Amino acid sequence: MQLSPDRGEYWYRLGRARQELGEVGPAIQALHRALAHGYATAQTRKRLAELEAQRGDAEAAVAEFEAARAAKLVNAEQVLMSSPPLSALLKDPRWQARIWPQLPAEANRLSRWHTDLDFLDKRMRETHWQLFSQVSEADWTAAIERLRSDLPALSDWQVNVRLMELVRLGRAGHTHMLPPFQGDAFHAADLRLGWFADGLFVTAAPTEHSALVGRQVLRIGNGEPEAVLAKLRAVVPHDSESGLLTFSPIYLLIPELLMHYGFADARDQLEFTLSGSGGRAERIRLPAPALSIQRLQSWMMHVEAPADWVLARDRHASARWLRHVDQPFWLDRTPQQGLLYAQLNAVRDGDQESLADFAERLNQTLRSDKVDALVLDLRLNRGGNGELLELLVQALIASPKLHQPGGLYVLISGRSFSATSLLIGDLERQLDPIFVGEPSGAGPTHVGEDNMILLPNTGIAVMAASRHFVRSFSDDQRDSMAPHIAAALRFADYRDNRDPAWDAVRADRVPR
Template sequence: MSVRSFSRTIIRYATFSTVILVAVFSVFGQDPNLQYSKLGTLNHAGMKQKTELEKWQEDLHFLAREMPKRHKNLFHTISQKEFEATVDELKEKLPKLTRNQAIMEFGKIVAKIGDGHTTLWTVFDREAKFNRLPIVLYVFKDGVFVQSTSPEYKNLLGARILKIGDTPIEKVIEKIKPYISIGKNNEFRLKTWVPNYLISPEVLQALKITNDIEKTPFEIEKDGKTFTTELILDKDIDRSKISWIHARNSSSNPTPIWLKKDERFWFEYLKQNRLLYVQLNNILDKKNKTLRQFFEEVVVFAKSNDVEKFVLDIRSNGGGSSGLNVAIIRGLIQLEKIDKRGKLFVIIGRRTFSAAQNLVNELEKYTNAVFVGEPTGAGPNHYGDARPFKLPNSKLTVRVSTLWWQDVDPRDTRKWKAPDVAAEATFADYANNIDTPFKAILEYNPQKSLDDLLTETEQTKDFKSLKTTLIAYKNDPVNKYLNIEGRLNRFGYMKIFYRKVDLAIEFFKLNTELFPNSSNAYDSLAEGYLINGDKQLAINFYEKSLELNPKNRNAARQLKKLKINKK
C-alpha cells in the first residue's frame, strides 16, 4: 500500500485523533509530580505564586461562569441546579485528584451539557498533553479491533480487544462514555470518538482502568486464540504512521471506491453499473472550485449520461458551512429521472455531523433518497456553531454551541437520522476491502416503505396482515435502526388530526402488540380512547403506561383528572 493510500485509509476509517494529531505531545519532560500527584499536595516554593490546586479551582470557577454566558441555552438537557451541583462536587474533589483526573473531570462537566458541539476534547487538546499508544482501534459491528499498528506491534493487527487491564472492553467504554460529548445519547457518536480514549494511558489511569501510565495490559483475541499483552508507552515511536502496518494491507481485493481519493469532493461514473458515485467529505468550497460549481458539473454529467443509480456518499462528512447545502439540493431536484426511490442513494454514518446533518435533513425533506449505512452522529434538530474559549491557567480549550438548528418539526427528538437500509461493516468486511454500504446499494431490491404499508392498511383495514408484515419488517436486519414504533405512533396521531379516531385507535393497538413494553405506546392508546369518550379504557391504559414507566407525568396527570371526574 502506498503512503498516500495508507493516509487516506486512516483519514476515512480511523478516528479523528489519528488523522489530525500526527504529533503526540509527551509529558515525560515535565515534573512527574505535577502530572500524577494529587493537586492538593503540590505547592510552589514562592508564597506569592498560586498553588496548582488554586489554579485548577480558578479554572473551574471560570468554566462555571463562562459556559452559561456563551452557550445558546446551556440548560437544555440538565438543569442549572444540576450543573452547579456538578461543579461544586468537582470543587470538593479537586485536592484529591491528579492532573489527568482533573482534566477528565472538566471534560465530564462539559460533556454533561448534552450536545455534540459543546466539547472539551481531553485526548486532542495540546495543553492536556495526553499520550497515545502505538495502535489504532475502531468499533466495528462485531467488536473493537486493532486497525493499524506501529511495526513493533504488528502481531496485534486484526486482534479483537476483550479487556483493558481486568475490565471487559464493554465496561471500559461505559466508564469512558460520560466524558465524551455525544449529544442525545448517540451511540454512534460515541463509537466515533471512544477509540481515541481507549488508547490514552492518561485516560485509562485516571478512570482507574489501569494503574501504570507506562504499561497498558490488553487481553485480545486473534486467530481463535486469547492472550494478554502489554503496550509500552514510547515517546520516541514513529508517530507519522508512514511506517505503520494496516489491516487492509494483505487484502487481494481492490481498494473500495470510497477510499480511492483524498479530496474534499469528487465523482466517478461506473459504466458497468450505470452508477454515478459522488463523494462529499466537507460542506466547503475548494480553493479552485466552489461546491456550487462542482454540483453543476455533476448535474450536467448525470443528464448527459446513462445513469441508473446516483450515490451521494457523506459518511465521512463532519460538516462545514450549511449555507452551501442549497447547491446540492437544487442540483438533485433537477435530476427528475434520478430523484426516485431506488435510484437516489445517500450513504451516511457515524461521522456524518454538523452541517452534513443539516444536509441530511434537507435530503430527507426534499428528495426521495434511500439512506444507507449507519445512523448519523447527530440529531436532526441540534445545537451547533461552537465557539472556543480557553481556561486561564491550564489553557484547555472549551467549545460551546452558540446556535440552535431546528431544521425539522420541533417535536422531532430523534437522536440521529437512521438509515433506511442498515449496512454496518464487520472487521472482516473492512480488512477484505468490502464496502458494506456500497455493496448494499448494488444489491438493493426496492420494497414498500413503512409509510406505504400504513397508508395501504388505512384503505384495506386489514390490520392482521399488517401485523404479520410489520413483524417481518421489524426482524429484517436492514431495518435495524428504523423507529417502527415512532412511525406507527405518528401515523395514529395524524388520523386523530383528521378526526379518524377509530382508525387511530387501531394503529395504537397494533403498536402495543408489537411493542408491549413501551409506556409511550400505551399512553397514546389511552389518549385515543379518551378522545373517543371511553374513559374506563383510557384509565386502564394510562395505568398500564404508568406501570411500565412510573415517571410518565402525562399518564399520572391524566389519571388524576379522570379519577376525579369519575367520582
C-alpha cells in the same frame, strides 16, 4: 442607506468600512444602527468594543466585549488575544481580572484551578446554546461545587478528567473538552482501533506494532471493551450511539481515562488482551507517549491512519468508498447499473475546485443518458462549513432523476455528523432519498457549532455547542438518521475491502 434604512446588514457593512478607514465616531454610529436592527449581534458588539478601545473608553470597550461574548461570539478568547485594540485592555489589571483572569506565574496551583473553574462556569453559561436544557442548573452547580471541594485531594490529571465529565453534562456532540496536550499532558497508545458489527479491532499501527494489526481487542486493561465504553460515554463527545462508537476509539487509548474508571494502573503504558492464533488470547503492554497537538491533529486529519502506518486492509486494493479518503469530494464517472457514485468526505471547498463548482459538475453529469440514479456517500464526512451546503442541495433538487422513486441513495454512518447531518435533513425533506448503511452521528435537528473556550491559567480548550440547527421540525427528537436499508460493516468486510452498503444498493436495484 436612504433607500433601505431598516436593513441592519447595510448599517453593519457601512460601520465595518468606516472602521477600516479609521473613522471611529461614524463607525460607532453605523454599528449602533445595525445593532438596533438585530444584525450579527456578536460581531457588531465585537467591533464596537474595538472602536471604544481605540477612542480611549476602556469601560465601554470592556462592556461591549462582554456583551459580544454573551451573544456567543465565536472563539472569543482567541479574538481577545488577536485584536490589538482589545488585547491592549489587558495591560490594565482591572480589565484583565474582568475579561481574562490570568493569574501571575507565581500563583499557587489551587488558585489557578479555582479561577479557571469560575471562568469555565461563566463561559459555558454564555456560550452553550441552552446549557440548562441539557442539564439542570442545580445539577450543574452541584457538580462544580463537588469538584471545587475535591481539588486539594486531586492531582492535575484527575482534575482534568473531572473537567471532561463536567463539560459533557452539556451533552451535545459538539460540547466536550480536548484531552490535555500541554502542562500535565494526557498520554495515548499508538494504535488505531475501530468498532465493527462484530466487535472492536486493531485497524492500524506503526511498523513496530504491525503484528497487532487485524486482531480483535478482547480486553483493555482489566475490562471488556463494552464495559470500558459504558464508562467512557461520560467524556466522549457524541449525540447518538453510532456517534459514540465512531468517536470513542481515541479515548479508549488514553490511560488517564482508564485509570479514572478503574481499568488501568499506569499513565505511561496500557495493557491490551488481543485475539491470537488458535483461539488463544495474548496479553500485551504498549507504551503510551504523552499527547501533543500534533498527535491529536493526526487523529483528526487521517480517517484511517498516517501513510507510513500498517493498515488491516490492502491500501492498494481499496473498496470504492476508501479510495480517496483525503479528498473532500470526488465523482466516479463510470456508472454501474445506471448508478452514478459521488462521495462527499468534508463540507468544505477543495484546493482545486469549490464545493459549488463540484455541485454544478455533479448536476451536469446527472443529465447523462447512462445515469438513472445517484449514490451519494456521506459515510466518512464529519461535517464542516454548513453555509456551503445550499448550492449543493439546489443542484441536487434541480435534477429531475433524483425526484423519481429510487433516484437517490444516500450512504450514512456514525461518522456522518454535524454539517453532514444538516445535509441529510435537507435531502430527507426535499428529495425523499433511500438511506443505506448505519445510523448517522447526529440528527437533522441538533445543537452544534463547536465554539472554543480557552481557560486562562491552564490553557485547557473546551468546545461548547453554540447554535441550534433545524433541518426538520423543531420538535424532531431523533439523535440520528436511521437507514431505510441497514448494512452494517463487519471487520472482515473492512479487511477484505468489501462494501456491504454498496452491495445493498445494487441488490435494491435488481427488479423484483
